[in-house]
Amino acid sequence: MSSTNRNIIIKGEHSLILGKVHWMNIDSRKHDSKTFFLPKRNAQEYIEQLFEESGVERKDVKAIAFIHNEHEMETWKKAYEFRKGCYDFCQKNGIFFLHSTSFGYHYFVATLRSKAVGNEGDQLTVIYCEMNAVLGQSFVRESGRWKCNFVHVAVEFENTQEWKHQFLRGYEPKKIVFMHHLDGFDFQEVIDLFNIENSVVLKGGYEYLSTGSIDKILHVMGEKPIPYDIAPQCVYVYAVNLGKDNLICVNYENVLPFEKSGIIDVNPCKTLTFGAKLAVFKPFEVIQEIELSTFKCKKLKVTLKIDVNCFYHFEVEPIDDKDLCGQFEELEILKAVEKPPFSPRKAQIIFNKHECWLHFTCDNGCTHPTPDIDGLDKTPIYIAFTEEMPLVGKAAKEVYRCKPEYVVFDIIKLCSIKSSDTANPNWGFTISKEEESLMVTLQTLDGERKSSVEFLLALIIKNALKPHVLGGSKPPKWDKAEIRFEEFIPNETLKQAFLSAGKLLKMKIDLC
Incomplete structure (x- = not known):
């Protein structure tokens, strides 16, 4: 069905509880809009709702511009299926499809x-x-x-x-x-x-x-080119990983359409994984896993394409020995990238007196809050020594309920004082002063042990920097972190404790 004689454009906006439909006449530029509650989550029903609310006949519609803030959806899969459902409806009804964010x-x-x-x-x-x-x-x-x-x-x-x-x-x-x-x-x-x-x-x-x-x-559509356009950029993070190594990545810094192909060696012990993130702070979702042991050839051609509407095409093809020379001339050998797919440029850990949380700034300057390894927006500043490796955060706070003598908390307070006279009846640990350092004594898996407050603070900082930037890749190694404080002003003792913790971690601490 051709859209040549159609003269209406619809813009549909979709959020958690509200929907909005705009309908516009291309020739006269006359337009109207309507807001409605509880838009349908199913793409087919949602588009039918757009027509119902606007009163426009689909035979008159040339194109639909969809404005979806998909980060509000629970997973990448649900957001992608919704987007694909809108596209399929438009294809079926001869309507041009365009997708963007607000x-x-x-x-x-x-x-x-x-x-x-x-x-x-x-x-x-x-x-x-x-x-x-x-x-x-x-x-x-x-x-x-x-x-x-x-x-x-x-x-x-x-x-x-x-x-x-x-x-x-x-x-x-x-x-x-x-x-x-x-x-x-x-x-x-x-x-x-x-x-x-x-x-x-x-x-x-x-x-x-x-x-x-x-x-x-x-x-x-190419019907009225304008010089003011902004290049479409990927709204998801896509990645192709070989084991823990990232080979191809597409993120918010990439202009669409995107295409990359390359050759990899067939290692029967490894798995090729293609996946996506709905947002940096969302979990990595596996789209496809391919065991290389299923291939009998020596080389594979890997291709990833992302079109202007963020739809993907992922393909893995065996390469015959006789074709290798020609393929090597045309394609690069895929190797692990030097930086993560969504490369963090700067880490900032924010502290209040009882919690901390991580923000990182990526290459394009955008700052993102990042949940901790337990999925929490803010990590409780608790450390438990009931296992071989210290537990930090949520798990440590839960240990405190049954084994308080194994848990240390109030670390920001401990790092802010010079005297060991301070006490708290809720503490299962004791504090003492040795030379210039305040020491904490508590139970551990190996018996009673002492630890400096700077060492405990270093454990908190190290844990805060653990979240993966992209599933399948290793957490980045930081040589510098920025520390910011909320709800209180740090004294000089606390500031010095952070600098000392940085030295223990062999990283520079910037206080702001």
């Missing part, structure tokens, strides 16, 4: 409205505000379009130089496009704080968020 779409609207066109290599930053949230992305001009190369941290706005520093993370914008919708503060304060002469300020206007999809879809 944030990505906002940035496109900013470049479209500002008519941002630059020369190859030019840089552009978009700062977008809605309610109290401030978000930002920086782009570089490549091949006639904008490509994201830096994601700025979204935090509640504060009109201070410190907030600006945290937001930019060392990036220096050359030109800024400011855009806002329903901001909950004085938007001019944001503009004045950055104080960039070469900037563009766009007035609020929700109608552009609807009608902009017309320009986006016509551009992607």
Whole structure:
């Protein structure tokens, strides 16, 4: 079925409890929208709901722009099946399919409205505000379009130089496009704080968020090319691993479509794994596992393709000996990459008095909170010595209920004091002073032992850095970590304890 004579574009938005449908006439640009509760989780039912709420006939629809914040779904598999269901519906009904995220779409609207066109290599930053949230992305001009190369941290706005520093993370914008919708503060304060002469300020206007999809879809379909487009980037993390070694990776830094092929040796003792993450802080999900022992050949060709809508094609093909010479000339030999698929650039551990949690900043500047090895957002600062290797976090806190004499906690407090006079009736351990160090005495698997508070703090830091960046790959080794404190101001004794713990771990500790 051809979409040539159709003149309606639908934009469907989907979140946990709300759905929104926009319908727009391509020729007249007239548009309308409707918000509804409890959108259907099944793709087929959800799209039928879009037609029902809008009253539009599917025979009149040229394209549907889907805006799904899939990180709200439980797993990558569910998000992918939902996306695939929307695509299959469109294919069956002769409707063009386009998928994006709400944030990505906002940035496109900013470049479209500002008519941002630059020369190859030019840089552009978009700062977008809605309610109290401030978000930002920086782009570089490549091949006639904008490509994201830096994601700025979204935090509640504060009109201070410190907030600006945290937001930019060392990036220096050359030109800024400011855009806002329903901001909950004085938007001019944001503009004045950055104080960039070469900037563009766009007035609020929700109608552009609807009608902009017309320009986006016509551009992607090749019917009305525009120079303001932003290159699509992968919204998942895909990886091909050979054992624990990563061979191919696709992540938020990769422009789509993506394709990579290579040759590997057949090692019958190893397994080739293809998997994905819904988000950096979500678990790695295995899509396909291939035992190399099932192949009788010496070499395999491995291919991974990701299209502009983030649909994958993964293929493993045996290579005959007679074809090897030609294949070697065309394809590279796949070897383990030097850095993890979603490469963390900086680790930051945040402490309050009783918990800690990890944030890491990846290569493109985006900062991500990362659950601990138990899946908790915040790790209880407890250490138990009931096993050969110390237990840290949730497991240690559970041990405290039945064997408190094996567990040490209040470590932040212990690292903040100089005197051993402090006591707590809930402690199953005792403290003493030896030379310049405060010591903790408690029961262990090997009997009563003493440990310095700096050593205990080092165990907490080491545990905080354990979470895997991607399933199947080893946790990165850190030679530096940034420490930040929340809900209290550290004294000099505590600061020195962190620096000493860093020396025990042979890593640099930066306090901020």
